[in-house]
Amino acid sequence: MSIYALDDSTRQLLQEENFLGRFSPKDLVEQLSHNGDAPPANESTLESLDPKPYIRTFEAALNELKRLREQVSSRENDVAGDVDQAELTHSRIVLNLQKSVQSTVSEYTDMEQLMAEVSKQTSSLGDKMDRISGQHQKAIASHFLINCYLSFVKKSSCLELERMWKDGPSGQRKCATYVRQLLILSSKIDTVEACRRAQSDIEKFAEKIEKDLLDVFDQAYRNADMLMMKDSADVLTDFNGGTNVIMAFVNQHDFFIAQDKVVAANSEPDEAVLKELADPNNSDPQFDHVTEELCSEVVSVVNTETEIIKRVFKEPVVVLQVFLQRVFAQRIQQRIELFLSSAEAMSTLAYVRSLHLAYNVVSSLVKKLKDFFSSENLDTHDSLAALLDQNFADIFIPHIDKNRYFESEKKSLSELISAALWKFAEFHEKKSSHKEGGLLGRITHSLDNEDNKGIGNFMRNFRDRNERHSTPDSPVPLEPEDGEIKIDVVQMCLKCLAESIQRVLELAHQNEINDCVVSLHDLLIESVGKSYIETGLDDAIVSRDMKTISFVHLKTIRRVLTAIRLMSVVINSVIVPLTDSHGQGRRYIVMQTNNFFTKCEEKINSILQVTLDIVSARVTVLLSKQKKRDFLPKEDTPTHQPTSTCLELISFLTEVHDAGAIFLIEQTLKQFLFHVGIEFRDALLEHLKKFTVSVAGGSILSMDMANYTKMVNSWGISELSEAFVIVNDLAGIFAAELAMVNSLVKEGPLSKTKPFILKEYLSKRSDYQGGTVNKMFAATNKIQALGMM
Structure with a gap:
């Protein structure tokens, strides 16, 4: 068994026995290699090496290792037994501890229940203690308060309060509280003289401390001491609500x-x-x-x-x-x-x-x-916002409420319009033989109704004031131009009206705007419309002396049309949009405006008709100056110049055209000249029937007619030029030889003219032969009859 296979316990044991310290693998190898202290042998010496000592050493080592293994195994068995015993002891301890913990938890639960029951039983006691404590404090305060009151009753002062007052901010707060309570108490006890004196003394003391605090606050305010200001303000607020300190702050x-x-x-x-x-x-x-x-x-x-x-x-x-x-x-x-x-x-x-x-x-x-x-x-x-709104209303409501503002606005506008129209009104007033029947009287009467009574009174006062300031020695200077309609005056009135409406939108109540706008529209129509524009038109509808005829009055039409256009723009773009689209106000304004425009149109047509009558009468007068011999010249005195009557007519009609071009707008001018031209053409056609014309005279007549036609064509009205073709055609039958007349009548432009009409003109030829002409027209009638079939 290799030493490297030993477990930790065995290795530890070997270390404890110092075995490994003595025989490490390295040492053993060295022992085996060197055989004790002998030096390492070379390859030749190894062959002679004796292995027995080494074997004996190795065997000894193995025996020692075996012994150690047995020893370690025994020790290991002992240790395992100790471990089993320790684990058994630990288990017993854990079981005992578990029982102890369960007992503790049970005891803690019982304690909690007990504490809950105790808390439940003592909660009401705590409330009672708090009430008792509060009552105790109140009793102390009441006792102190009564002693202070008695001190004021007996000594007219209270040293306790004075000492408290001098004890810094906290003492001052307490003192202020007690003094406030004393004031309430003394006000309820005033049945005897001593109590009334005590009340007076308490009030004096209260005034003193309030004055002292206000003085401190004032000094702190001057020194910019915010902390001292706050302390004084807090005490005064607790003392009497702080009203006086607030007023002191504001007043200073x-x-x-x-x-x-x-x-x-x-x-x-x-x-x-x-x-x-x-x-x-x-x-x-x-x-x-x-x-x-x-x-x-x-x-x-x-x-x-x-x-x-x-x-x-x-x-x-x-x-x-x-x-x-x-x-x-x-x-x-x-x-x-x-x-x-x-x-x-x-x-x-x-x-x-x-x-x-x-x-x-x-x-x-x-x-x-x-x-x-x-x-x-x-x-x-929003208390500050409400206060600001109230202050704003307090300033302006007296000037705006109950329609007062709009009455002033309407009065202002009527004054401005009256001032702008004053000279115009005065001029026409002086022209009138009956003062109250004149313009100013009509203005006053037209404005002197229920809605505009104030305006009528103003006009009357305005007139009276000017009459007082105008003496026979210093009359109001008036020029003829003062009686004419002026666009700048109308613009001025409309500008003032627009300015008034702008103010109405901001100052009048929203529910009143419709009525205000209707009222201002009435003022505009009555003053500028009827009393100014219509009066100017009425003045232009007059008879003119034929010998001194003038067309200056036509400029009234141009100015009126411009004024009406300006009024229409203001009414449609400013006034009408401000009225209720479905209300009576808008319908009323539209109706009144249309009625005014219709009247103006009728008056303008009357002016143009009067002017047309004047022109026609003048043309008749000039044509009557035509001499009988103008178209029967002597053969030995031929002429290539138009007649004097033609020159006068052209001069007059050119004057009419030029005056119309100056004073009338384009469309009105075109219509006016068209009617002038037609009237002139008809007058010429009748004029041709009054003169006997020779062939030489026919040339003169054709020259006159050509000049008339040239003049009319220069006016640039195609319809009128076409209407004048008949004039030249009829003039041609006077200038042509008699033999050529038949072809002119049958084949020319005159072929569509009724024969009896042509016969009237042909009969004025100096070489007129009734039988020949009758035969010619008989043939023409037959041809026309066949064509109709």
Whole structure:
């Protein structure tokens, strides 16, 4: 058996016996190799080596190993027996421990049940102890409180409270608590004189400690000692709710007591700013810079003071409510009321503009403050937002509520329109023989109804005021242009209307916008529409002297059409969309607008018809100047010039065309010239029937007609040019030789003309022969009859 096959126990045993220490495998090999101390032999000496000693040594080693194996085996058996015995002992111990643990767990469970029963029985005792302890403390406090009260009754003071008051912040809190209780107690015991004196003394002591705390708070505020401010504020809050310390904090703020700021807030508004607000031509007036700076300062101050308030006061929201209430009531509202009062004294426009600008400025301030409080997580219950909304309403509700604002807005717009139309109204008023029947009277009457009573009164007052300021020596200077319709005046009125509607959308209540818009539309139609535009049209419908005829009145049509187009744009794009799409307001506006436009169209047609009648009458007059001998010239004096009548007619009709081109819009001009041309053509056709024409005169006649046709063609109206072809054709039968007339009548453009009509013209030829012409027309009639078959 090799030594390397020994187990650990055997190896340990051998080491304990020092056997391996003496006979290691290496040593054994060396022993076998060297045979004791002999040096290693070479190959020659090995042959002579004696193996017996080595064999004996090896046998001895084997015997020793056998002995050791037996010894180790015995030891191993002994150790295995010890192990079995140890395991048996361990098992017995474990079983005993298991029984012990089970007994312990059982005992612990019993103990838990016992403790639960004890706790159940003693829980009510704990509550009783707590109540007793509380009652004990109350009894001590009551005893102390009664002693303090008796001390005030007997000595008018209490040294215990005074010592407590001087014992730092904790003592001051206790003292404040007892004094507050004494105040309640003394107020209930006032039946005898001594008790009333004690009550008075307690109140004096309470005032003293409150004053001391306020003084400490004030000094700490001046020194920026936040800790001391907080201690004083906490004590005062416990003492009386902290109302006085909050007011002290707010009242001593520089925002309310700085002299320069107070003077600036109470200063009179800048007159230049008020004049800008009162100027309707200024579309972007500036607001009061003092109010704007004040609102900006409020945002800055609130941002700064909020951090201080949060560090000093237990309930910062309450303090901020007091601060904001004071800011809005004492500073912002007072300044806005001062400015609005000054603006109203300047003009109604300045007032409504100021109200609108103030509304936007303060609204922006409120929004900024709400956003700030929200970002600071201060307004969790929206109490600050509600306060800001209430303060905002307190400022503007007196000016907006109960339709007061819109009455001012309507008054402002009526004043602006009346001022813009004043010279126009005054001009036509002076032209009228009956004052109340004139324009201004009609304006006042048309506006003096239930809805526009205030406007009618204003127009009347406006007229009376101008009459008072206008004396015979200094009349109101008026020019003829003042009686004309002007587009810039209409634009001005529409701009003022749009500005009013913009303010209405922001300042009027949502439910009132429809009625407000309808009312403003009525004002526009009555004042600008009926009293201005219709009056201008009425003035243009007049008879003209034929000798001094003028077409300047036609420019009224162009201006009216432009004004109507502007009004239509404003009504359709601004007014109508703001009304209820399914309500009566929209239908009413559309109906009123259409009625007004229809009346204007009728008046424009009347003006054009009157003008057309004037032109036709003038053409008739000029044609009547045609000389009988113009178309019967002498053979020895031929001419190649048109007649003087032709030149006058062309000059007059050219004047008509040029005036129309200046004063009428394209479509209206085309229709007007077409009717002028047709009337002129018909007049020429009748004119040709009145003169005897020779062949030489026919050339003159054709020249006249050619010039007329050339003039008409220059107007660029194709339908009219086609209508004038008959004029040249008829002129041709006068210029042609008699032998050629038959072919012109049968084959030319005149072949479609009825024979009896042609006969009327041919009969005016100087070489007219009734029999020949009758035969010619008889043949023509036969041909036409066959064609019809």
